[in-house]
Amino acid sequence: MHHSSLPNELINEFQSISGLKVFKKTKEKERFSRDFYDYSPVLKKRLENCCADLVVQPNSVEDVISVAQLCYREDIPLTLRGAGTGNYGQCVPLRSGVVMVMSSLNNIRDFNSSTGFVTVEAGCLMGDLDKYLFSKERQLRLLPSTWRSASVAGFVAGGSGGIGSVRWGFLRDPGHLLSLEVVTVEEQPRKLCLEADAAEALNHAYGTNGIITALTLATAPSVAWQEVAIDCRDWPRAVELLLDCARAAVDLHLCSLLEKQIVDLLPAWSGPSTGRHRLLILVNPDGVSTLERMAIAAGASFKCLGSEKAKTGSGLRELTWNHTTLHMRAINSDWTYLQMLLPLCELESMSLLKNKWGDDLLWHIEVVRQQGVQRLAALPIVRWQGQAFLEELIADCKNAGAIMFNPHVITVEDGGLGVIDGNQVHAKHCFDPKGLLNPGKLKGWMK
Ligand SMILES: Cc1cc2nc3c(=O)[nH]c(=O)nc-3n(C[C@H](O)[C@H](O)[C@H](O)COP(=O)(O)OP(=O)(O)OC[C@H]3O[C@@H](n4cnc5c(N)ncnc54)[C@H](O)[C@@H]3O)c2cc1C
Missing domain, CATH: 3.30.465.10 (Uridine Diphospho-n-acetylenolpyruvylglucosamine Reductase; domain 3)
Structure with a gap:
């Protein structure tokens, strides 16, 4: 059921819930109806006009219960919001209704x-x-x-x-x-x-x-993670060194690799660009000397930037994961991205894609543990050239053996492995029988 606006009596009822903060101004409603979906030109077009009818902020679990009860009674869509930093419009109210901001429930x-x-x-x-x-x-x-x-x-x-x-x-x-x-x-x-x-x-x-x-x-x-940057001239060697570091007997918190064109454009928090590909690593103090030995043996240059905790401001970790995309987009908002798990023949699949797409696809690699095994995930930076281009690129990635986690879609399933999870749908039947929570985002429910 779609509500374009809520009657005043109903708004008054929300306002009478003690402890509940209510936002009614258009600017506020717009602000709380957005996240970082604009990293995707596809989602930007699709979501930019979505807006809540009312935004509420509970102060207690009792307030949450009162809001849920009222939304149920009146058939009002209810979309939850934490800090609104998601990338797929997860907290955007597709069918308007109430957005509930959870940030005051923070004990x-x-x-x-x-x-x-x-x-x-x-x-x-x-x-x-x-x-x-x-x-x-x-x-x-x-x-x-x-x-x-x-x-x-x-x-x-x-x-x-x-x-x-x-x-x-x-x-x-x-x-x-x-x-x-x-x-x-x-x-x-x-x-x-x-x-x-x-x-x-x-x-x-x-x-x-x-x-x-x-x-x-x-x-x-807790560990006093040490920030390490390792620069490599040659891409295949950089990838091998990355995997060797991740498989060594050292304790890592982060193990990323950026293609040199990206390093050139990032803030210099991991040291000035040297025109080489760069590994960014957080390692336990007892592993620093081992990484140094491995880097030198691979002909790479090694730099330990010291302990994370000793620093103020942004650290090496804010150059990785989707922050890499953030920095690239700050320079040129034509950049967007993809997310995938690379097949075990990582180098082969990467060079296949690179040969076709050249500098429209810049590699950003993160080592992840997938079912107990070290694997390479990629969040490549991609130059946006329209929907057809994106679809062709995604098809090429799949053909190269990658498992895609598409960041240009709005449902739980499409952003994951594409399959419906019966347990998620069953829980919705039990806990949200009218289907009011974040409508339009769970494909298994819409069928
Ligand atoms: C630059 C950048 C880098 C990022 N890096 C990463 C990353 O490394 N890894 C990663 O996983 N994500 C990443 N993200 C995405 C996002 O920041 C994180 O997933 C973040 O943890 C989302 O938290 P949030 O509070 O902002 O959630 P929101 O965006 O507010 O909400 C996310 C989803 O959770 C739901 N939700 C919120 N609160 C509740 C609740 N109380 N009960 C039920 N559902 C709720 C919302 O409805 C929405 O569907 C990145 C995003 C950006 C912009």
Whole structure:
């Protein structure tokens, strides 16, 4: 059901929920109806006119329950928003209605010092949580490169991995998400505690099948990560060295490789460009000398930039993952990107694509752990030349053996492996029977 606007009596009813902040001004509604979808020219065209009828910001779980109840009673679409840093319009209200901003629900509820498990409310910023964990000698295992501004629930519902993926794989791997507190959208909304198995259905479901109010996550012992930059003249050697570093007996938090044309244009936080391809690595202090030895043996130049924590401002990690795309787009907004897992014959597939697409495709590689094995993910920077061009390039990547995670689509399934997850759809039946949560984003429900 599509609501172009809400009647005043209804707005008054929202305003009478104690503790609930209500935003009614057009500018505010527009601001809270957007994310970073404009990295994709396809999504920009599709989403730029979507806008909420009303934006609300709860202060407590009770407020969340009241909002859910009212939306259910009045059949109003309800879209959740953390910090709004997603790239696929995940929190854009396709069918208007209410956008609920979760950022005031941000307490850290519990820390278990024997397991390191932390229980935190949905809207807590990952940067704040990481700071808190540091005081307990722990750290988050996985972070998006937007870790300073993104919310914890937004990462679980809309993200997938990032810094830490070289060691810890992806958010959906068993062991990261231990439980969820969830509010349902029903006549009498329920507050449920879902243990790890049941929680999986809400992991990366774009908030289509339940409102996350709190989460319990596993953490890792904290490490004073050292920033390392290694420059290589030759691309195949750079790729081999990257894989050798990731397979060595050293503890890594990040292991990225950028083609030299990208390094030339990035901020110089990892040192001035030397006209070579660059590996960017975060490594435990005990692994620095090993990486240095390996780099020198490969004929590369090695630089340790020191400890991350000792620095203020932006670090090496803010040159990686989708921050690489951000910096490239800041220079020229014609750049867009793709996301894929490269096949095991990485070099062969990369040169196949490079031979055809040349400098319209610049390589940005991240080492990730995929089902226990070190693999190369690619987030190449791509020069936008229209929809037909994009489709041809995606087809070529698939033909070269890559598994695509298309960032130019709006549904959970199309951005993933393309398959419907029956558990996600089942959870929606149970927790959102009217299909009001983030409508239009779960293909399995729309069928
Ligand atoms: C420059 C840049 C770099 C990025 N790098 C990475 C990266 O390395 N890895 C990565 O995974 N992502 C990355 N992203 C995407 C995004 O920043 C992250 O996924 C981030 O964690 C999203 O958090 P958020 O709070 O901004 O979520 P939002 O964008 O606000 O929301 C994301 C999704 O979660 C849902 N949601 C939010 N709160 C709740 C809730 N309480 N309950 C249920 N559903 C909810 C929303 O409806 C939406 O579908 C990047 C984005 C940019 C712009």
